[in-house]
Amino acid sequence: MKIRRIGDRKNRNRAIGKGNEVSNISTLPVSLLLEIFLRLGIEALIYCKSVCTSWYKLLSEPSFSDFYEKYSGTTHLMLPKPLLRCKIDYEPVYLLEFDKNWDCSVRLINLRLPKTVHTSSLVDVVNSCNGLFTLLFDELVYISNPITGVCIELPKHRKELIEMDEVLYKIGFSPSENKFKVMRHAYHTLNDNVINKLSILTVGVDKKWRRVTLPCRNGLFSYKWICLDGAFHWIVKDNNGSSWISTFDLAEEKFGRVSHPPDVNLDLEKVRLELYGNRLTLIDSSNELHIDLWTMNETKTWSKDEIFYSWFPTDLCPDEIFLIGILRNGVVLFSDSTSIIEVDVKGKRCSRTRVIHSLRISYRIMMYTPRFSSFWKDVMPSARVMSMFRRTSPELLF
Secondary structure (H helix, E strand, O other): OOOEEEOOHHHHHHHOOOOOOOOOHHHOOHHHHHHHHOOOOHHHHHHHOOOOHHHHHHHHOHHHHHHHHHHOOOEEEEEEOOOOEOOOEEEEEEEEEEOOOOOEEEEEEEEEOOOOOOOOOEEEEEEEEOOEEEEEEOOEEEEEEOOOOEEEEOOOOOOOOOOOOEEEEEEEEEOOOOEEEEEEEEEEEEOOEEEEEEEEEEOOOOOOOEEEOOOOOEOEEOOOOEEEOOEEEEEEEOOOOOEEEEEEEOOOOEEEEEOOOOOOOOOOOOEEEEEOOOOEEEEEOOOOOEEEEEEEOOOOOEEEEEEEHHHOOOOOOHHHOEEEEEOOOOOEEEEOOOEEEEEEOOOOEEEEEEOOOOOOOOOOOEEOOOOOOOHHHHOOOOOOOEOOOOOOOOOOOO
């Protein structure tokens, strides 16, 4: 399978020539256009934004991105490459796109790195939320939309008085404010105790990071955070051995807690949080025979499903399988480094899709929701925006 690059000028010119007539196309009913667009992949939709003004406006509406994610039937995964030193034209991310039949196409996301990034910097794609990435280059943090090619640099955090063991960044979206916010999580160890520090920044609004007062500074935080209904969710284990699901409301900027199933031990190595149909899901892999999926209902109660290892192909070793995420239809995705494994929990069956022989899938792979809207017009109307992408990319219309 050949890996194509998003932003190939030859492909663009072949699809959209100067002599193409678009006057009749641009007058098609919106309902018909939506039916057509739902059948297209990301690269084709990028070309469609170049056809005419009316198509560009329709595809740039934030509501279209939500519509496409719900009804297109396609699944998108982003696979960051291993950490490498920066180059002038760097391709740090694979885009894996699966259609309804689970046929897979692979694209490379081409980046043109900002001038402020030195060639000695390590590139790290940290996490994703609502189609946006957090990119980390040493101490520089960027928010990027890999589809529209827009990237902004976040203000630098003031230097810590104490050297931190690690600094992590989480991006979340507040629907009530229509704002993206980034949480900076830094921690260090003192007398065998983990001391946490949190800072928050509203993208496009704040010029400096704001310190967040933690109700409990000591303890271990789970690496995986979930943003659901405008709030971060993560697992905390304090120094006394007590564990709970902590929340942080992005609009109110207040902490809270969510009760977890009483029979589940929140072991940070065996339990993680995910989303299932926009519901909070706790995945427990502590049992040797099966994986438990605990999903929170609207009544704040938990219901359990089980995935038995016996459902998987016999040539797969359970110790080599790792979880990717849960699709909106309830299918749970796993990988064994060479393929994507789809588990239908309700149907109690499993299937496997080979990707490509040269592409090795790592635990860093993440679920991805494409966002076609213009970044600065959507949530960044007043921010200084710069492009990190190749200028030959068809999606860049400005």
